[in-house]
Amino acid sequence: MDVPLIFERSRAGRRGVVLPPPENGWVNPEAWLPPELVRTAPLGLPEVSEQDVVRHYTQLSTLNYGVDTGFYPLGSCTMKYNPKVNDWAAGLAGFADLHPLQPEETVQGVLTLLAELEGGLAEIAGMDAVTLQPAAGAHGELTGILMIKAYLAARGDPRTTVLVPDSAHGTNPATATMAGFQVREVPSNARGGVDVGALRHALGPDTAALMLTNPNTLGLFEEDILEIADLVHAAGGLLYYDGANANAILGRVRPGDMGFDVVHLNLHKTFSTPHGGGGPGSGPVGVKAPLAPFLPGPRLVKQNGGWGWNYRLPQSIGKVRSYYGNVGVLVRAYAYLRAQGAAGLREVADMAVLNANYLLARLGPQYQTAIARRPVKHEFVISAVPQKHRGARALDIAKRLIDYGYYPPTVYFPLVVEEAMMVEPTETESKETLDRFADAMLAIDREIDASPELLAEAPHGTVVSRMDEARAARQPRLVWETSPRPGEARGNQGGH
Amino acid sequence: MNIPEDLQYTREHEWLGKDGRIGITDYAQEALGDVVYVELPEVGRVLKPGDIFGVVESVKSASDLYSPTGGTVIRVNPALADHPELVNQDPYGSGWIMELAEPAGGDLMDAAAYRRQVGA
Structure with a gap:
């Protein structure tokens, strides 16, 4: 069809x-x-x-598939259900119909909201000050690393190297490179965390920062985080927290208390903005007090009894986004924070972790994580190596899941796990949904032996069946090419 | 898995031939999956052992290539520009990546040691 x-x-x-x-x-x-x-x-x-x-x-x-149509366990992406009331709030005329150049005295409502959101995110992250400007997670990373660079330069201590674990998101080394740093990789240990011995060896007077995701991309909490923080600080470097996995820690532990100096949070993941279609997103960045002078400007300040923008920021790294960020996303996040409250946010993390561990337990012993049995946080990474030996790769299992009506998990990431399948159920799914998904995964595991062609040829019920991914990458056809005959559009079969 | 006896190997899964030819191993191409692009070094570039000399991109990932030894790049495989799949089809033959003049140095393994590393 x-x-x-x-x-x-x-x-x-x-x-x-x-x-x-x-x-x-x-x-x-x-x-x-x-x-x-x-x-x-x-x-x-x-x-x-x-x-x-x-x-x-x-x-x-x-033909679209989204969280509003079905289960979407795309690891590392936190594809959770976003309450519609937060969309309603963002669409209120008092927010949606404003112009960013309106006089400050006419927009005190939205400025108050932004100031309170800054405060709320600072409290959640354990930071002293927050900028809402960055428009996405990687944008937040770049903002954070540029602030670290400016802070070190102001200290008269310019440094050249940023450390990232081998399990990091690709955006971490990309960010450090973009900001002009050398990147050095730190290996993982047998328990899936940072190898502290190797970190000690990698740290030196050139170390500007260590970028860390905690829990990491394996869904595992860095057990040695306090020692890691002490080591990085003793070497004169700073600790950067990639908030991609913040869903796992809300209200339970704060990056600031773990020793992090700079934190970004993805509002489009953890704080109720639908994502996956290319945005808009939002990646606010929080910092400890010594880095606050370097935050992007303008900054919200209380003046003459109301809120206004301060542009006199001599040490600021400058503006990183036109106007004040993606305000619609910020309104959703604020509405979500107020609806959940402190107790609700804590429950978000608790349920996200419980759901991941329940699903992992249901998948065993057919599917196992690469790291010896450790409780996971909000997501887990299966290694489909046993399935590969029986004839089906992670990609085949993922494609077959589409036939069962599910969006497949992330595959082949993180790179440190062979035949990786990264599953993040999120807190908004019921036990019944998790059970149905587990049943599908177990049925597929049986199919590997009983009818392997079902996996090799999957998906079967979609408009486009198995793609030739290699050919698509080697010889991409990105534009529709017309024949010279006017008025009649025909495809050109030979195009590159 | 094919691990020819007459080549030397690195921990990062590159091979080095006696004639200075360099490529990635059968194990590496299998782990990477379908290769879609190979970034080649410039001819004339002088490499030290362990230097990054290129990138191999597959449908799954992009990985740096590390020079197994030191020397000057005298030739790169021109066929890879249009046919990166040669790295998958024939990693030790027509899928070679570059050739160094007067290769010297580097932390290299023989076939038996490399076989132990990859558990083959």
Whole structure:
């Protein structure tokens, strides 16, 4: 049941809207433009009716899969259900219809909300000050690392190297490189945490920072975090907390209390903004007091009895986002914080961890984590090596899960685990959903021996079945190419 | 798994031939999955043992390539630009990556030691 492209629905001369001719007649572009700027080839746009367009895109939208349609255990992404009341709050005219250039005295409501959100996130992270500007997690990372760089420079102690564990998100080394640092990798130990001996060896007078995710990408809590923090600080470096996995620790432990100096949080993961479609996201960054002068400007300050923006920040790294961040996402986060309260946030973390451990227990002994049995936090990483030996790779299992109606887990990440399948159920799923998913995984495990072709050819019920990922990457066709015949759109089979 | 006796190997899964040719091992290509792009070094570049000389990208990941030995790059495999899959199909033959003149130094293993490392 292939779905045609909008170009393939095109018929010469068909129109959605027929516009009247211009009052003063058509302009001949050749009379006004130099010849090299006048297009001679056909535009190649689809010629379709309004109904063609509506049906085409409505049909495509029904092929979407999201948290609102089903279970989405995409590890590391925290695809949890986001209460609709927070969307409602963000859509209120008092927030949605504002212009960022309005005089401050006319927007005291939203400024108060932003100030309170800064305070709430600081409390959750154990930080002293927060910027809401960064528009995504990796943007928050870059903001945080640039602040560390500015702080060290101001201290007269410029340093060259940022350490990242081998289990880190790829954005960590990318961020450090982007900020002008050398990246040095720190290996994991047999329990899945940072190898403290290797860290000690890697630390030195050139160490600017260690970037750490805790719990890490294996879903495991860094047991040695206090020792790690002491070692990094003793070497004169700073500790950066990647908040990708904050869902696991809300209200239970604070990065600031673990010894971290800079923290980013992903509001689009942990704090109730739907994500996965390319944004907008939000990655606020919190810092301990010594780094506060380096926060991006402007900063919210209380002045003349109300809130206003302070632009006089001599040590600030400068603006990192137009205006004040993705305010709609910030409103959702604030609404979510107030709805949950301290006790509710703690329950979020408790249920996220309980759900992950329950699901992992249900999957055993067929599926095992790579690290010797340790309780996990909010997610876990299966190593499908035993399944691979029986003929099915992690990719095959993931594709087969689509036939069972589930979005597959993250596969082949983190890189330190062979045949990795990274599962994050989140706190918003019921026991019944977890049981059905576990039953599907166990059924697939039996299929590996009973009917291996079911896995090799999966998925079966989708518009596009198994993709040739290698060919798609080696010879990508990224644009629709039309034939020279005007008015008739046809695909060019030979394109790269 | 194919681990030819006449080559030397690194901990990071590169191989070095007696003629100075360098590539990645059968184990490495299997672990990476389908290779979609190989970033090659410039001819004339002088490498020390352990220097990063390129990147191999697969459908799963991107991995740095570490020079097994020191020397000057005198040749790179021109076929890889259009056919990165050669690294999967023939890692010790037509999927070679670069060639160094007068290779010297490096922390290298023989086939038996490398076989032990990968548990083959």
